[in-house]
Amino acid sequence: DIQMTQSPSSLSASVGDRVTITCRASQGIANYLAWYQQKPGKVPKLLIYTASTLQSGVPSRFSGSGSGTNFTLTISSLQPEDVATYYCQKYNSAPWTFGQGTKVEIK
């Protein structure tokens, strides 16, 4: 099975900072990669699908890039409401494995 590895596992940044989270697949998955945001006690929310397509209603400060094995989620200007854990997920074929998550906090 393909493994999904996110880094870092946590980060602390200041409001307005540019934040980058990476997700690496152990084998190529084309662009079948989604990113989710989960706030404490809440259901996950889809941010990005097909690696770079912004889900409707998601602020434009979020962006995704990559294909094959290396992917990136970028928050261009971190806001207080972005405090959450972020997950990548592959969905080219089952199992639809999630990354282990990246916890984002405000410094």
Add this chain to the structure above:
Amino acid sequence: EVQLVESGGGLVQPGGSLRLSCAVSGFNVNSNYMSWVRQAPGKGLEWVSIIYSSGYTHYADSVKGRFTISRDSSKNTLYFQMNSLRTEDTAVYYCAQPTFDYWGQGTLVTVSS
């Protein structure tokens, strides 16, 4: 409006069984894939199972042979039969179409003696 409403969670002893249900409204449960995702307390998301529109199913290694995903189009409901439960199966279970951003509210399964 799309709604996914899970039920059936609760407390069960190790080795026991539970059946989760996910009542779907807003689309046909047969029309696309449906999956189960779980989250143990304080842990990350874990993909558990999927059923495609074709009926093909797949399971995470951690539940293979113990859990079964199914659906009933007449009731527009997704099911998850969980047998031989272990303490490590304790989690909130979500039915979801995550790539469409459709999630249930989650149902807590606690496996403990």
